[in-house]
Amino acid sequence: MKITQDIKDSTIIMTLDGELDASSSVILDEELSAPEIMKYSKILVDCRNLNYISSAGLGVFISHLQRFEDAQIKLIFFNMQDKVRNVFEILGLDLLMTIVTNYEEAITIADE
């Protein structure tokens, strides 16, 4: 699992590369828990190369969901593979989280 961050003004783009399983979700949790993340108003998660997400990985996003919402930080997923999106949908997360098809759409929604 490789996580890269790309910062543009008040937007942070996180690119997830690989499999988000029990061990790599710890790294993701650390990144999302970092205090400086609260400085941004938009977090865009690029899931193009995210091949698999385990329940532990989902748990990390879920645990931060409320916190981001309270701080009015927008969390937007884009470029998600179908099988990963299916996992989000079965769990009902597609109704809670913003999942869009591509970067442009993500930017548009983020700027609304």
Added chain:
Amino acid sequence: MLTETKFLLPFINKNTTQTQKQSLQKLSTVFRFMLYKTNAKSLLVTSAIVSWVLLLGSVLLMAESARQSSGTMLMALPYINNLLIIIFILSVFVFQRIHANNLKGIDFSSYLWNLFSKAAVAAYLSIALYFAYKLATDSMGVQSTLLLHLVYQINFGLLVYFLAKAFYIWRQLLLYHKNRFLQVAWDWFELLLFSTLTLTLLNFNYTNYIFLPLFVLLGLYVLFLCTNLKWVAYLSFSKKSRSLVLLGAILVSCYIFTKFFQEFADTAELVIDYSDVGFLLLAMGFVGLYTLAAFLVSLFSLPTSSVFEQKSEDLLNFQRLSQSIQQGQSEAQVFDLLFESTIKASDASAGWLEQIRGNNTHISHLLNINNEQIERIRHLLMAYNIQHIDYINNNLDRNSGFRDLALPWRSLIILPIKSKKHVFGTLYLLRDIEQGFDRETTNVLRTFTSQTILTIENLRLVAESLQNERYKEELKIATQVQESLVPKTFPSDSWFEISTHSKAAKEVGGDFYDFLQLSESRIAIIIGDVSGKGISAAFHMAQMKGIFHGLMQQDMPPSEFMKQANSALSRCLEKTSFITSSLYIIDYRMKGFMFARAGHCHTLYYNAMMDDVFYFQTDGLGLGIVRDKNYNNHVREMYYDYNPNDVMVVYTDGIVEARNPDETEEYGEDRLKYMLEQTYHLEAEDIKCAIINDLEDFTGPDNLYDDQTLLVIKFKPTQPNI
């Protein structure tokens, strides 16, 4: 074989089996060999005594006849005499050869003592005899050639006995730590030596120009053999000193015999001159030279023997350290051994050993130093910041800090006992001389400390593995407890069949299913999956079971159950954990079921009326994701009328997310659906088996990453009349 059988005849009857016969034969061989050895020994003793007595008789006879025939030498039977000499020599030598036992242990000084007490004393006997003879002839004026011959013959016997005994004791020591080459060299030497007896037999004079070079060559051979003195190195200082005395005494014996026979050589009165027997000369040469060599080597290695002793003691201590695990020793014993061995190895005059346990440091071993001195040294080291590192100071006086302490020591070495992970302690050694810890000593000390570290780490590993064993046992109990939480049998009814499968990826898992009979015609079935795996998932799974039984006692619709379960779980579930679940309430009086899905996998269904296989696509959020009233908006309820022969497949994500061996593909909903399309006409049990077999074909053996649970419910056509 025939004779063998005859020999064993009294022991053999018809019933004796082949193996018994064989073992009897073996026994008889051993027995006969022992008999042979004893027989051979007594035969050799007899032949030696007989030949010697005959020789004496013959010599006395000849001397008497020579005396009577006034001066004219009667060379009557020289060949018979020679033959008797050879028989006597061979008998004694071969007897000693058989008699010599194999080397036992490395107590070489006892061999030397053996050699001295049993053989070398012969020389002193012979000299005593000689002086008695001298006394008799000189002071009493007895002039008897017979007496002379008697003394000469006895001394000859003693000489041969001494040579034979010494020869074979030296052989054993010479061949200590032998190699093949040395063994062959020795065998040839023995052969050549005995072959010189033929010269005597044929009455050749060895001083002849033809044989002299051969004798010189043999002498050189002897010199070469005398260089094999490995056993001397194994003598300790005190044993070497004792050996020197014994070797000196043996050398004196050699000298006495040589002198005696030299004295009598070419005496006209003598009938036989044994100095003419080349064999004896060579054997004496070997024994004398080897004794001399051993004496000199012992003498000159005396100053270095303490080094060798120290090394062998170090080696022994290394062995003891490395074997302390097998011997079940404790850490304290290992530290004892370390302290003792390092003090000895470095010849330290003082020292102490600190052990570190957790954050506590305590001094476990002390030698010639008091706590106050230790405290002062430690303070100084702390000031220099060199407490737990390798440190050698071979000249403490040059350092002002140490000089101020006014310690009676001049050298200090600090050896930390630590591995990459742990610090076990520190060893401090002091010596009262400058340059007390040279490179050689330091290396030995470091080897000791690293061996100690290894031993202690291994001891801890052994203890840890015992602990792990205990954990495993407890985990086994956890597995059993969890298994008891999942129902094994469902109520068997005529209106539906149910078949279940569940497999945990680890000892305990987070999948679960359960049922509760709500009323006579209604049954609630729940399936769930806790996020994560292992122990924490297992705890939450047990919690969920409790919530299910607690809430469903009140008989509520599935959506209401999900809302209340979410509210209950919100208070106890960890932040990153959530649970997915589906609840079905089947009412067979109404021929329908009501269900709600909370983020759980879609239910696979076969409708017999429409002959169609599909997934129920309903919305529903997992439990514990939204932990407030908002959750109520995220759960849907659905009612469905079932037909006879309908099949419902309920499962966890471990089934559809199972991967093939190269981890590129997931089993997937489509393949599961396809499987049901092929098997819906079968019994519930057979449908389940078909799906599980297909799944195992897909994943390969032992390729389980997530817990797997599968329930197959088939509604039967025959409805009971209620």
